[in-house]
Amino acid sequence: DTAVSQTPKYLVTQMGNDKSIKCEQNLGHDTMYWYKQDSKKFLKIMFSYNNKELIINETVPNRFSPKSPDKAHLNLHINSLELGDSAVYFCASSQYNSGTGDYGQYFGPGTRLTVT
Amino acid sequence: RKEVEQDPGPFNVPEGATVAFNCTYSNSASQSFFWYRQDCRKEPKLLMSVYSSGNEDGRFTAQLNRASQYISLLIRDSKLSDSATYLCVVKGRGSYIPTFGRGTSLIVHP
Numbered sequence: 001d002t003a004v005s006q007t008p009k010y011l012v013t014q015m016g017n018d019k020s021i022k023c024e025q026n027l028g029h030d031t032m033y034w035y036k037q038d039s040k041k042f043l044k045i046m047f048s049y050n051n052k053e054l055i056i057n058e059t060v061p062n063r064f065s066p067k068s069p070d071k072a073h074l075n076l077h078i079n080s081l082e083l084g085d086s087a088v089y090f091c092a093s094s095q096y097n098s099g100t101g102d103y104g105q106y107f108g109p110g111t112r113l114t115v116t
Numbered sequence: 117r118k119e120v121e122q123d124p125g126p127f128n129v130p131e132g133a134t135v136a137f138n139c140t141y142s143n144s145a146s147q148s149f150f151w152y153r154q155d156c157r158k159e160p161k162l163l164m165s166v167y168s169s170g171n172e173d174g175r176f177t178a179q180l181n182r183a184s185q186y187i188s189l190l191i192r193d194s195k196l197s198d199s200a201t202y203l204c205v206v207k208g209r210g211s212y213i214p215t216f217g218r219g220t221s222l223i224v225h226p
Contacts, residue, residue, distance in 0.1 A: 043216045050212050102148040107159035
């Protein structure tokens with residue numbers, strides 16, 4: 001019954017490898033996000049994906065690419081991993097209704113990525 | 117000025133104390149406001165939305181001051197389990213992109 005799920009929970013890999021993190025939400029939300037939380041605990045948004053509209057944080061390297069096969073899934077692909085990519089990556093989802101407003105985001109449990 | 121600013125703390129309070137956090141935001145067109153809590157090595161969880169008229173949920177009270185562009189969170193009768201980082205979040209009207217503050221750390225001790 002998990003609302004937002006991510007796999008894997010832990011990922012240890014070497015520099016230069018390509019990896020993917022999967023995210024699924026069963027809340028029926030129309031917007032999904034990827035965040036990076038570094039060692040200083042700052043939560044930085046990477047991407048927002050709504051009804052096929054992708055909003056990219058321009059500071060995110062193009063080695064990172066989101067892929068959304070459908071509204072319930074937003075996967076994150078990372079090419080040529082670097083040491084600085086080590087962080088916790090959170091997926092989130094939300095639903096905005098123009099009539100009733102914004103009810104906030106629901107986060108997945110996070111994927112702890114370690115690049116060696 | 118940062119978009120969303122919070123005092124990082126830590127706020128170190130005894131059980132039963134009342135503690136308040138403030139969060140200032142720079143964009144006067146901001147429309148939606150939230151407080152999240154994040155426990156160590158866990159994901160952020162929505163604590164409460166912040167409404168213009170202020171709102172309360174048990175021991176937690178959130179308020180919005182649009183004129184001074186800040187929101188606040190008041191926790192009464194602090195419990196040990198309230199120890200966490202509290203994140204302030206602000207969104208513009210019609211925007212899908214929320215802006216998170218860096219969080220305020222709360223430690224409640226016996």
